[in-house]
Amino acid sequence: MKEINDSSVALVAEKARIMRRDIVTMLGEAGSGHTGGSLSAADIVACLYFWEMNIDPDKPRWEDRDRFVLSKGHAAPVLYAALAEKGFFPREELMGLRKLGSPLQGHPDRKKLAGVEASTGSLGQGISWSVGMGLAGKMDKKNFRVYALLGDGELQEGIVWEAAMAAAHYKLDNLVAFVDNNGLQIDGRVDEVMSPLPIPDKFRAFGWEVLEIDGHDCRQIMEALNQARTIKGKPTAVIARTIKGKGCSFMENRAEWHGTAPNKEQVEKALSELEA
Amino acid sequence: MEKQATREAYGKALVELGKVHDNIVVLDADLSKSTKTADFAREFPDRFINAGIAEQDMIGMASGLAAAGKVVFASSFAMFAVGRAFEQVRNSVAYAHLDVKVCATHAGITVGEDGGSHQSVEDIALMRSVPDMRVIVPADGVSTRKAVFKLYETEGPAYLRLGRPSVPVIYDENVDFEVGKGIELRNGKDATLIACGIMVDKALQAAKILEKNGINVAVVDMHTIKPIDKELIVKKARETGAILTLEEHSIIGGLGSAVCEVVAENYLVPVLRLGINDIFGQSGKPDELMEYYGLSVDHIVQKVHELLKKK
Numbered sequence: 001m002k003e004i005n006d007s008s009v010a011l012v013a014e015k016a017r018i019m020r021r022d023i024v025t026m027l028g029e030a031g032s033g034h035t036g037g038s039l040s041a042a043d044i045v046a047c048l049y050f051w052e053m054n055i056d057p058d059k060p061r062w063e064d065r066d067r068f069v070l071s072k073g074h075a076a077p078v079l080y081a082a083l084a085e086k087g088f089f090p091r092e093e094l095m096g097l098r099k100l101g102s103p104l105q106g107h108p109d110r111k112k113l114a115g116v117e118a119s120t121g122s123l124g125q126g127i128s129w130s131v132g133m134g135l136a137g138k139m140d141k142k143n144f145r146v147y148a149l150l151g152d153g154e155l156q157e158g159i160v161w162e163a164a165m166a167a168a169h170y171k172l173d174n175l176v177a178f179v180d181n182n183g184l185q186i187d188g189r190v191d192e193v194m195s196p197l198p199i200p201d202k203f204r205a206f207g208w209e210v211l212e213i214d215g216h217d218c219r220q221i222m223e224a225l226n227q228a229r230t231i232k233g234k235p236t237a238v239i240a241r242t243i244k245g246k247g248c249s250f251m252e253n254r255a256e257w258h259g260t261a262p263n264k265e266q267v268e269k270a271l272s273e274l275e276a
Numbered sequence: 277m278e279k280q281a282t283r284e285a286y287g288k289a290l291v292e293l294g295k296v297h298d299n300i301v302v303l304d305a306d307l308s309k310s311t312k313t314a315d316f317a318r319e320f321p322d323r324f325i326n327a328g329i330a331e332q333d334m335i336g337m338a339s340g341l342a343a344a345g346k347v348v349f350a351s352s353f354a355m356f357a358v359g360r361a362f363e364q365v366r367n368s369v370a371y372a373h374l375d376v377k378v379c380a381t382h383a384g385i386t387v388g389e390d391g392g393s394h395q396s397v398e399d400i401a402l403m404r405s406v407p408d409m410r411v412i413v414p415a416d417g418v419s420t421r422k423a424v425f426k427l428y429e430t431e432g433p434a435y436l437r438l439g440r441p442s443v444p445v446i447y448d449e450n451v452d453f454e455v456g457k458g459i460e461l462r463n464g465k466d467a468t469l470i471a472c473g474i475m476v477d478k479a480l481q482a483a484k485i486l487e488k489n490g491i492n493v494a495v496v497d498m499h500t501i502k503p504i505d506k507e508l509i510v511k512k513a514r515e516t517g518a519i520l521t522l523e524e525h526s527i528i529g530g531l532g533s534a535v536c537e538v539v540a541e542n543y544l545v546p547v548l549r550l551g552i553n554d555i556f557g558q559s560g561k562p563d564e565l566m567e568y569y570g571l572s573v574d575h576i577v578q579k580v581h582e583l584l585k586k587k
Binding site: 063067109110111117118119121122124125127128129130131132133134135136137139140158159162163165166169170 | 301322323325327328330332333335336337338339340341342343344345346363364367368371372373
C-alpha cells in the first residue's frame with residue numbers, strides 16, 4: 001500500500017499534462033494516428049508509470065519488473081509519451097512516430113522499442129498476453145504485477161472474455177485490467193455500435209473484483225490501485241469513466257477524433273489548453 | 277513393422293524435455309488426451325495450463341508466458357490451433373517473435389471419421405505464409421522427437437504439424453535431423469519423390485514397386501517446409517530431371533507449392549503435385565480417405581508414370 005497525498009497526486013497529474021502535450025505534438029508531427037483514445041487514457045497511464053509500477057528504464061527486461069500491456073494498442077502515443085518521460089528513450093524520438101525506420105510504430109512493437117511489453121494493436125490480444133504474464137508470475141512465485149489497459153469498444157472482441165474467464169479461473173490477483181470507458185469507438189457510440197454494457201456486471205459475472213472510478217481523477221486511480229493490491233484470489237477490473245479527447249476542448253467526446261491527428265493549428269490550440 | 281503416431285512421440289518428448297528444463301510450459305485447449313500433452317500435464321501439473329475450449333486465448337496466453345521468459349508448447353488440433361487462432365499466431369507469436377511452438381495434431385484427412393470440419397488441409401499454407409514462422413512436418417515418431425528437441429533449442433516461433441494415426445517408424449535414433457535440411461532416404465535416377473509427414477513412408481513403398489518395373493526414384497523426406505531446403509531440391513532436380521511432391525494437405529500453398537517455387541526460380545524440370553485437390557474432406561476411415569482422395573501408394577505409382585512422360 002502506497003501513501004497517497006496532495007503532492008503525489010499533483011506530481012502524477014503534472015506528468016499526465018506533459019504526456020498530453022507530447023501526445024498532441026507527436027500526432028501532429030506524424031500526421032495520422034489515434035488522438036482521442038490516447039488522451040482519454042493519459043491519467044491512468046501516468047498513475048501507472050509515475051506512481052504505481054516498479055520499473056527501471058535502465059533495465060527494461062529486468063525479470064521482477066511490473067508489466068504494463070496496452071491492449072488498446074492504437075493508443076500507442078500515450079505509451080510512448082510515458083516511456084519517454086520515464087527515460088526509456090530520448091524525447092526527440094517521439095517525433096519519429098509512424099515514420100519509416102522509427103521504433104515508434106503505429107501500434108506498439110516489443111521487438112523495436114525497449115519498454116514495450118507486448119506487441120498489441122489487434123484488439124483483445126493484449127489482455128490475453130497479460131493473463132499469460134500473470135500465470136508466469138504465479139508459476140515462478142514472483143511478486144510482479146501486470147496491468148492491462150483496454151478500450152470499451154475492445155470489449156466487443158470475444159477473446160477478451162476468454163481471457164477474462166482464464167484470469168479468474170487461475171485466480172490471478174496479480175492482474176489489474178483498466179477499461180478506458182470513454183464510450184466512443186470509430187463508428188460512433190459504443191452502446192449503439194454493439195453494446196458491451198453493463199461492463200461492471202459482466203466482469204463481476206466472470207469472477208473479477210470490479211472497481212468503478214473517474215478515470216481522470218488521479219487520486220481515484222491511485223486509490224483503486226491500492227485497493228487492487230488488497231484483493232486476493234481474483235483479478236481486478238477498474239472501469240474508468242473517461243472522456244475521449246480529454247484535455248483538448250474541441251476534441252472532447254467526439255468520435256471523429258478516434259483516428260484523426262491534429263493539424264498545425266489544432267496542435268497549437270491544444271497545446272495552449274494544456275499549459276500549466 | 278513398428279508403428280507410432282507422431283502425436284504419441286510428441287507427448288513423450290515433452291515429458292523428456294520437461295524433466296531437463298524447468299522453463300518449459302505446455303498449453304492445451306481441452307484436447308490434451310488427444311494431443312498427448314496430457315502426459316506432460318500428469319508429470320508437471322504446475323507447468324501445464326488448460327485454456328479450455330478457447331484456442332485464441334491459449335495462443336495469447338502463450339505469448340504472455342513466452343514474453344515472461346518461458347518456452348511454450350501450445351497444442352490443439354491443426355484446424356483450431358492454426359485456423360481458429362490464426363491471427364493470434366500471426367500477431368501475438370510471429371510478429372512479436374516469441375518462443376512459442378504451435379504443435380498441432382490431427383492434421384489432414386487422416387483425422388478420419390470426424391469429417392471435413394476437422395480435417396485441416398490448409399494449415400501448412402497458412403503457417404508458411406507468415407514471416408518468421410518455421411514449419412515442420414515430421415514423418416515418424418523418431419523424427420518428431422528430434423524435431424521437438426530442436427525446436428526447444430532454437431529460439432523463436434515454429435509450427436509443428438502432427439497426425440492422429442499410427443505411422444511406420446522410418447528412422448533410428450541416429451538419424452541426423454536438422455531443421456531446414458531434407459533427408460535423402462533413397463537414391464534414384466529417374467525422378468525424385470519429395471514428401472512430408474505420413475506421405476514419406478508411402479513414397480518409400482511406391483519406390484519399391486517402381487523399382488520392380490525398372491524405374492528408380494529417389495525419395496526425400498522434406499520434413500521442414502519452411503525454411504525449405506533449396507539446395508537439396510535443386511540438386512535432385514539436376515540429378516533426376518523430374519519431381520513429384522507428396523503431402524496430406526491441399527496442393528495449394530503447401531510442400532508442392534514450396535518445391536515449385538524453388539524449381540521455377542532455380543532449375544526448371546517437370547513437377548507434379550500429389551495432395552488434396554482443392555476440396556474439403558469427409559467422414560471415413562483414414563485409409564479409405566487416403567484412397568478416395570488419391571493419396572495411396574497406387575496413386576503415387578500412377579503419378580510417377582505420368583511424370584516420366586513429361587520428361
